[in-house]
Amino acid sequence: MDQPLKILIIDDDEHVRATLYDFLSDKKYDVTSASDGLDGLKFLESNKQGFDLVITDLVMPQISGIGLISIIKKKFPDTPVIAITGWGEYPEAFAIESQADKVLSKPFELSELDKVIKELISSKKNNM
């Protein structure tokens, strides 16, 4: 059997983090979660096999999602990133300017997230 795909969730909102964690664990992904950008980066750097996908909030203390995505795209260019953002939290244009592969606005359906994850991972495989 294949190794489960590894997903890193970064969000400072505990509720969002827990919801995503439970949902994705049920979907048989190997899920890691971090409560801010710095811890997220540390996971990325210390994990030898790397992550198959990262889901990050945009508004976070210290390292914002925009900053985090820019660092990920430089250091781990093959890792697809989904950005999630609350309505009105960020100027929309700015969220789009982030280098995320996909931006989802809260609230979104978990099924939609699942669909986006599958699309990004399969296109990543096709590109390899």
Added chain:
Amino acid sequence: MAIPLIGTSESIERIRELIDHVADTGLPVIITGESGVGKEVVAQNLYDKSPRKDKPFIKVNCAALPDGLLESELFGFERGAFTGADRNKRGKFELAHHGVIFLDEIGDMSLSLQSKILHVLQSGEFSPLGSEKEIRSDAWVIAATNQELEQKVEKKLFREDLYYRLNIIKIYIPPLRNRPEDIPLLLDYYIEKYSFQFDKKQIPKLEPDHMEKLIAYSWPGNVRELQNVIKSSIVMGNWEEIINDFYFKSRSDAVTSSEESARVGASIVDVFLNFKGDYSSDQALFSLKKLTKKATDRVEKEVISYVLGKTGWNRTNASKILKISYKTLLYKINDLKIKPHEE
């Protein structure tokens, strides 16, 4: 080499870690915190750990100059741009090319200059006054402020788009009173440093009793105040005079800060959890349960103290008035540390 970032508190350790992770990114940074906490030290440390460390580090104090002058400082001008411009002058953005431009007190910048800074951040280009050509600048923008930019954005005194541009990496340095464990280390460091500077003049001995008072003091002027205190003690040749001043100073500070919070209508959350406005970094300390407990404790303490005062500390009477059992009252007096003089 920059002054090292001194401290073992969790927040300082975290800032050190953050610096290590972002110093090579060149992403815009905003450093916040009260006056004197060491925002420039953090900026210098970012620069020192970055690949730009051999390039210029250009500091601009945005509060120190009138608008027009600040603009010509930042962007430079061409000869003939205005009366008196008898030569070309290169701006700080040009001088900081490939290096760092440290915009201190950015919260004081005018809206019109803010939009020019935004333009540089977006395009990496700017034009000197009186010039039509655009000059490229790859300066790493590190900004600092002791103001609450979020509030300034709400009041339309700070451009929201610039705020988001700068807020890519945010480093908040808590005031010294929130990290007393750093005080002894800072004292050691600066005593050593100044004794060297002051021709190794004998520094008066710091007794344990002094240290205790220095740690307990609120340090409204933060590290800068601590530096001044050490310098004064060297000049005066003793610690007592300065430390005795603290007691009076702390009392007057306490009065002003409580008046201030009443005036600005600080939220109950700020008061009870001692938040400093940066909820994001204080978040770990927060829970509804904690807040409720603190609020209840404070109200109970006040009410019980008041009733005890009125009854001349007759606990039987007080428990009847409060409609709690005598045993509960005794427990509360002990638990809430209620003392007779607090009525």
